[in-house]
Amino acid sequence: MKYADEFRDKAIAQGIARAIGAEVSSQRAYRFMEFCGGHTHAISRYGLEDLLPANVRMIHGPGCPVCVLPASRIDMAIRLVDRPEVTLCVYGDLMRAPGSQGQSLLRAKALGADIRMVYSTLDAIRLVEQAPSREVVFFAIGFETTTPPTAVMIRIAEEKRLKGLSVFCNHVLTPSAMHSILENPKIRDTGGVPIDGFIGPAHVSTIIGTQPYEPLAEQFGKPIVIAGFEPLDVMQAILMLVRQVNEDRYEVENQYSRAVTRGGNRRAKDEVSQIFELREQFEWRGLGLVPNSGLKLKRAYAQFDAETRFAIHDLRVADNPACECCAILRGAKRPVECKLFGTVCTPETPIGSCMVSSEGACAAYWTYGRVRDEPLRRTS
């Protein structure tokens, strides 16, 4: 497979692993957070932790859109689709995400709600053109990568005068979340470990570029290496982080130079800034209310904003108190340290959203790494 197999070469991986092994200092630990679920997935899928020295530990960050979506937003979506005129379009991952009472969009669909799984925002355009009498609502979710397609959808809807289309906007911003993780005193309160550096997002950075991470590296003194989602990308990024730590540097480095520039994708950024603006704050599962971390539609596009159009109000709901998603998303705990992990919370019956998406830290542990962590479970 072109442009994929080259980045999964075992011999090169072992070469990088040897370099990491040779360069780490045995006097210290290295704790790196991979922000994105895509990196978590690659680490688990290819068994990368087996290639790392014992004192290099990966902490799985909150970069999985389904995982950080609070239960309240699922509740709001279910309320929305309870209206008989509404057809809700969602990306497949979201169907099983648990609401506050254990309900999900999958269950709402079984009870008769009109919910469609889509692969692209253009599917929503097609639906509204086919059924002009329906209120088609697109459940927009994701980081900076999925925001431009939502913006393009709204632009097309405006051009085509599609009156039946609106967006339930849950788009969030990566740098704000990283800022919150580094600043949040709760990380210390929950026994969280200090983070020595970040593997920065792959796809998100193709849009926003590397520049937005520079203030973070500077302010908090943490190295950040932007990396692709292939296993060799991740291995190389870890080596680059080890070198920065060893040399007391804290720079933004770009491992993913085949796709990411400093300035990012200007066209995509323009599309987004035309249609969206910052929310004052947005609730993240695990991080709570994070200022300036979410997007909403500008007033000029209010007709496309499902929250305005259907007057749905923000809900606040409590998560299951035993669920450690919050600590796991902040890197303060590992999935196996949660009492619910693998007992009542499994991919079949997710309690927390880290178990829902295949990119979630708990799901990745469950699917790919159960065996490795079994001894740890028994002793804890």
Added chain:
Amino acid sequence: MSVKGYQRKLDVENGRVDLSHGSGGRAMAQLISGLFHQAFGNEWLARCNDQSAFDVTAGRMVMTTDGYVVSPLFFPGGNIGSLAVHGTINDVAMSGARPLYLSASFIIEEGFPFSDLKAIADSMGAAARSAGVYIIAGDTKVVERGKADGLFISTTGIGIVADGLDLSADKARVGDRVLVSGSLGDHGVAIMSKRQNVPFQTEVVSDSVALHNLVAVMVAAGGSAIRVMRDPTRGGLAATLNEIAHQSELGFRLQEASIPVKPAVAATCELLGLDPIHVANEGKLVAIVAPDLADAVLAAMKAHPLGSDAADIGEAVADNRKFVQMATGFGGRRIVDWLWGEQLPRIC
């Protein structure tokens, strides 16, 4: 019964199924004789009874049944009709049996075009004939528009097993080899590529095919050293091996690099975030074979046209947790779990 008995010929080109075709009256009789009997043509159906009688030899028989709801009905490499014949033949064949007879039941949505129904029935007839199997019983029901998605088919198959052969998923033993008959994921990817909301094109065609002739050469080479055979349909190789691991109370250790996957299938799965070992097959089998005869069985598979890409992909290991594990092509290892839910709904 002949078509001549009806006032008007069945308009196969432009006609559509309506509720009268399921009513038990003349319209239904015309549909059955004009379309299904022509497609399946054999001495049993020609007698037009509510059942068919056949002689059996002494020995062990196997029986299986399966429902087909695939969407879309026509896909690269086949359609719901050929799939309904191949799938049930394969379920019979996985016992090591020689398939003999099938029955077929059709639930048709009002408004379904005769031309599509004829194409589907014809390909069922062709699939059965080329497999040397007869469709000797059937049923037709028509439901109102909106109550079925075009057409659903159920087929039942029976076959006869050679003396001394007793394959079962609880018979795998530690040290047994895991063989697959060819590249994985072709069927699921072919179906996926034809879904209207998946805007990409691929040359991948379904692998839907009857496997009993391949099974026959394997049985000839391995006999009872073949402990288990399964066709990894829904849930793919991962689900099949997890089932066998649970039934036989052991684990499996696979080598990712040995698992055959076509580049186009790997690329499509990559794009859609799927794993080929979770994707359905309709013309592949997994065999768990005692180690001493595994090479002989593999050689027999490779010598058969349906097994030319066969591979030894791993072994059964002692594991009271019954995990299927895989050494990744990258030098790490991981668990191969069942899928959590449907990866792709309605693929067969």
